[in-house]
Amino acid sequence: MSCRVFFDTNGANKDKCKLLMRLDADELARWESEVCSAYSPGAVDDDEVVYQQIVDPTHIAPDGAGLKPTAFDACSSIGLSTNRLRHSSWRLLVERGVHRADAFNAANPARPPRSLWGFAPYPVGAVRRIISNSTGTRGFFVYDTALPDDISHADICQGAKDQRSERSVRFALYDLVKGTLIPLSAVG
Numbered sequence: 001m002s003c004r005v006f007f008d009t010n011g012a013n014k015d016k017c018k019l020l021m022r023l024d025a026d027e028l029a030r031w032e033s034e035v036c037s038a039y040s041p042g043a044v045d046d047d048e049v050v051y052q053q054i055v056d057p058t059h060i061a062p063d064g065a066g067l068k069p070t071a072f073d074a075c076s077s078i079g080l081s082t083n084r085l086r087h088s089s090w091r092l093l094v095e096r097g098v099h100r101a102d103a104f105n106a107a108n109p110a111r112p113p114r115s116l117w118g119f120a121p122y123p124v125g126a127v128r129r130i131i132s133n134s135t136g137t138r139g140f141f142v143y144d145t146a147l148p149d150d151i152s153h154a155d156i157c158q159g160a161k162d163q164r165s166e167r168s169v170r171f172a173l174y175d176l177v178k179g180t181l182i183p184l185s186a187v188g
Helices: 003-010 016-020 025-031 069-076 090-107 124-128 163-177
Strands: 049-056 080-084 115-123 140-144 153-158
Touching: 003 016, 016 069, 016 153, 025 140, 049 090, 069 080, 069 153, 069 163, 090 115, 115 124, 115 163, 124 140, 124 163, 153 163
Parallel strands: none
Antiparallel strands: 049 080, 049 115, 080 153, 140 153
């Protein structure tokens, strides 16, 4: 199977990263250099920085000073959605984030309202170099998962398979972005 077939088949699957964890790590690493989407502008390079939309109160710690650990949960299920700025613009990223929060608020009026707080930058090469302490294997893989209406979309998918590894690699991901969050007021 190729990455393109996998992502075409499982793109909307809420457990696609769990399915990826069943595959060979060498194959998953090869897929990072392949086009994974019909809408792709190309594979995600190590020298890129991808940006996660940070939503308040979903991702922001109650003290407002950092991220909740749950900000990284999607990397083990549907994929941590990010955007590639080299294939978009700050204006578009902000518009998409605000629209996404507004759509959630309209569909869920009884829940606490969400708002776009800003962005978390992930240097792709550094994400790919995170290794599980307990297994010595890659913690994460980064794939070009361009969408019909957003060619800049990319997913960070967890590669660590056991609970101990999952915690250690997510902590490493947290450490990677700690202190580098970009508030909405600084975007532009």
